[in-house]
Amino acid sequence: MNKFVHRLRSRLYLGARTNGLVADWGYWGTHHFEEMTLKLRYYWRKWVSSRFVPEAEVLKLRFLDSSAMLQTGVASICNAKCVFCAYPKVVAAKTFQPTIMSFEVFKKAIDEWAKAGGKSLDMTWTLGDPLVDPGLLQKVDYAINQAHMEEVGFTTNGILLDRNDTYKKLVDLGINAVFISTPGTNKEVYEKIYGVNKYAEAISGIHHLLEYNHSKGDPVRIVIRYRNAEKPSEILNSPDFIKYVKPYLSGRVLINFTVDYDNWAGTIVKGDMSGVMRMRSLPPQLNLPCQRLFTYAIRHDGSVRLCGCRIKTTDMDDMIVGTIREKSLEEISRSDVVKDIISGFYHGKRPLVCQECTFYTPVNRKWLKSREARHSAMPVS
Ligand code: SF4
Ligand code: SF4
Numbered sequence: 001m002n003k004f005v006h007r008l009r010s011r012l013y014l015g016a017r018t019n020g021l022v023a024d025w026g027y028w029g030t031h032h033f034e035e036m037t038l039k040l041r042y043y044w045r046k047w048v049s050s051r052f053v054p055e056a057e058v059l060k061l062r063f064l065d066s067s068a069m070l071q072t073g074v075a076s077i078c079n080a081k082c083v084f085c086a087y088p089k090v091v092a093a094k095t096f097q098p099t100i101m102s103f104e105v106f107k108k109a110i111d112e113w114a115k116a117g118g119k120s121l122d123m124t125w126t127l128g129d130p131l132v133d134p135g136l137l138q139k140v141d142y143a144i145n146q147a148h149m150e151e152v153g154f155t156t157n158g159i160l161l162d163r164n165d166t167y168k169k170l171v172d173l174g175i176n177a178v179f180i181s182t183p184g185t186n187k188e189v190y191e192k193i194y195g196v197n198k199y200a201e202a203i204s205g206i207h208h209l210l211e212y213n214h215s216k217g218d219p220v221r222i223v224i225r226y227r228n229a230e231k232p233s234e235i236l237n238s239p240d241f242i243k244y245v246k247p248y249l250s251g252r253v254l255i256n257f258t259v260d261y262d263n264w265a266g267t268i269v270k271g272d273m274s275g276v277m278r279m280r281s282l283p284p285q286l287n288l289p290c291q292r293l294f295t296y297a298i299r300h301d302g303s304v305r306l307c308g309c310r311i312k313t314t315d316m317d318d319m320i321v322g323t324i325r326e327k328s329l330e331e332i333s334r335s336d337v338v339k340d341i342i343s344g345f346y347h348g349k350r351p352l353v354c355q356e357c358t359f360y361t362p363v364n365r366k367w368l369k370s371r372e373a374r375h376s377a378m379p380v381s
Pocket of ligand 2: 291292293
């Protein structure tokens with residue numbers, strides 16, 4: 001029964017996602033629904049879901065949650081210059097340091113995470129493409145086969161998937177998930193949105209990964225996230241999509257379209273958008289901390305940053321809470337630096353990157369309960 005329901009659900013999902021008319025309506029409708037309900041969601045949070053989440057209780061729940069995902073950014077270098085991304089701007093302004101994480105730092109982070117019971121790993125940094133790292137395969141191998149991580153994945157623009165048959169090696173090593181961020185299947189649009197002349201490499205690499213994964217029975221979960229400037233139907237009806245992507249879609253290989261774009265804390269503005277691209281509105285803010293402050297990201301030099309989903313101009317900002325070269329992740333998670341950042345939200349003080357963040361998700365009763373349950377299930381040290 002479960003198999004049947006699962007198959008039916010993925011057929012319906014794929015049917016809806018690959019039908020141009022349905023996809024266009026869904027794309028348009030989702031954006032407008034999100035915009036229309038923004039205020040409603042704010043009042044729901046303010047008066048219902050986020051009431052009674054007192055500071056003292058939330059602060060007690062600072063701990064390293066091994067059921068979460070650890071972000072270890074293997075590369076903060078990118079080979080694209082997307083118009084909707086802060087990367088080209090912060091690199092041009094020289095406020096961001098593009099570099100590669102050494103194997104030594106990576107190993108230290110993963111060993112510690114494994115020791116704490118961590119099983120899930122995202123190898124993507126806030127900005128950068130993991131495939132740029134020449135040591136990526138060694139790190140994937142270590143995470144899966146030595147540190148026994150159960151969920152290892154990353155997000156890539158796919159440009160370097162073909163280099164040295166990387167797509168094949170990733171599947172063979174047993175990577176669990178690859179998320180591909182790409183603008184579509186039109187060369188001109190690609191160059192305009194991704195700012196580089198790499199369409200041929202990207203579509204070839206994506207095709208090879210899908211084809212090889214398919215030949216092995218789809219062991220890797222692949223999601224192509226179109227950062228589209230064209231309507232979904234234009235991509236779905238294009239010859240390259242029909243030839244290189246569509247035949248491989250399944251319950252494990254999915255696509256979606258980006259309904260709206262984040263502002264990177266104010267670094268990206270409406271004028272950066274192109275075609276059907278739209279900015280996401282800023283959600284009204286409550287004097288409550290964001291749920292993502294309870295997750296950790298390891299920078300290339302071992303610095304630990306809270307959240308890790310966005311930067312404004314630099315990743316060496318007021319979200320840095322320590323370094324694994326000096327303290328364990330567990331010690332950092334319970335430190336006063338973390339406490340002060342979380343506490344600051346209750347008193348109207350937020351780190352710079354959180355001040356204009358469209359991903360802000362305040363803690364609520366449900367979050368509190370599930371975090372308490374995970375905390376009480378932890379072994380006493
Ligand atoms: S969105 Fe990704 S691929 Fe594009 S510039 Fe930013 S980091 Fe690079
Ligand atoms: S407000 Fe944004 S940057 Fe700050 S913790 Fe939440 S998601 Fe991260």
